[in-house]
Amino acid sequence: MIRHALLRLGRRHATLALSALVLMMACHSSAPTATKDTTPPTTPSVYPGFDISVYPGDALMNAWKQPASPYYWSSYYLSAPCHKPQTSWLGKRATLEGMGWGLAVIYVGQQYWTSADVRGSALLKRSASIVSTTSCTNGLLSAAQGALDADEAIASTQQEGFPAGSTIFLDLEHMTTIPAVMQDYYKAWVERVLRAPTQYRPGIYCHTANAAAIQSVVQASYAELRRTDTPRFWLVGSGSGFALTKSPTASGFTFANVWQNPNFERTESYGGYIATIDQDVSSVRSPSAPAGTNVIRATARTMAP
Numbered sequence: 001m002i003r004h005a006l007l008r009l010g011r012r013h014a015t016l017a018l019s020a021l022v023l024m025m026a027c028h029s030s031a032p033t034a035t036k037d038t039t040p041p042t043t044p045s046v047y048p049g050f051d052i053s054v055y056p057g058d059a060l061m062n063a064w065k066q067p068a069s070p071y072y073w074s075s076y077y078l079s080a081p082c083h084k085p086q087t088s089w090l091g092k093r094a095t096l097e098g099m100g101w102g103l104a105v106i107y108v109g110q111q112y113w114t115s116a117d118v119r120g121s122a123l124l125k126r127s128a129s130i131v132s133t134t135s136c137t138n139g140l141l142s143a144a145q146g147a148l149d150a151d152e153a154i155a156s157t158q159q160e161g162f163p164a165g166s167t168i169f170l171d172l173e174h175m176t177t178i179p180a181v182m183q184d185y186y187k188a189w190v191e192r193v194l195r196a197p198t199q200y201r202p203g204i205y206c207h208t209a210n211a212a213a214i215q216s217v218v219q220a221s222y223a224e225l226r227r228t229d230t231p232r233f234w235l236v237g238s239g240s241g242f243a244l245t246k247s248p249t250a251s252g253f254t255f256a257n258v259w260q261n262p263n264f265e266r267t268e269s270y271g272g273y274i275a276t277i278d279q280d281v282s283s284v285r286s287p288s289a290p291a292g293t294n295v296i297r298a299t300a301r302t303m304a305p
Helices: 003-029 058-064 093-099 115-119 121-127 143-159 181-193 208-224
Strands: 047-051 073-077 102-108 167-171 202-206 232-236 256-260 268-269 273-282
Touching: 047 102, 058 093, 058 121, 058 273, 073 093, 073 232, 093 102, 102 143, 102 273, 143 167, 143 181, 167 181, 167 232, 181 208, 202 208
Parallel strands: 047 073, 073 102, 102 167, 167 202, 202 232, 232 256
Antiparallel strands: 047 273, 256 273, 268 273
16 A cells, blocks of 8 residues: 555656656747847839939939938939030939939930920920920931941940940930931931940930830841840830839830830929929839939949949
8 A cells, every 4th residue: 555655656756757848848939039030131123213304413412312211213314415515414323322212214315206296295395304405406307427436335325424225315305206317317316326345235215105206116127236235224204104103114104114204294302302303113212223223323332232
């Protein structure tokens, strides 16, 4: 009996010990554990930017830097046939890059407008920034002029310090029809940029109404020169409804890299500075940056998104 009693006592102690062990394990497993968050930071898939014809000043650009405004990049106008004598952007590349701005280099080349084009209310707003001079007329459209204007765009881009691989957007405003002389002009412009030893890339700014026709010609030039890359397109016009959160392909064209709000001239204020701008969205942080970089640099150093 004593033996049986001792056995029962031993079993009881064993049961109590086992219960205590289970309770301790349960308490331990429910206690919060400090772990390091290794989730990488999110990277935007769309980068808002703005287009403004005249340089708005260092103070405004500094005040509008992310995150004070929603914008990551801005236009950067070269001196050009239909944008003279406005040279307000020239010499500002280093300043803007130092602030962290991405850039979209624009060359406003020769235009073809009929009276019907200019009568459109939206076009009047956009074309108001296009300067009509003796160097900007329908009569200058030709392949030879396209090559000459490309040389000017290349020289200006190089003088501003943009590195090889940067994209220069040729600004082609809305056309009711695209005449053969205009096609000759922009085709020659694109091919001259592609052949130049500076290795800049031609891009096109155009209206969605003209986009398919222009893209077909430009893509053919790339193919003729055995290029494996594709031209960048900056489109303006209707789509599924513009918003700063939408991809450029919402413009209705899969080849769109940048999309501009067709409702021009929006007045906005950030950091106490006001400007009237055209809103844009881009698939990359800096539309003119060489492929694989986010902010244009004159050196090899780049800035992460």
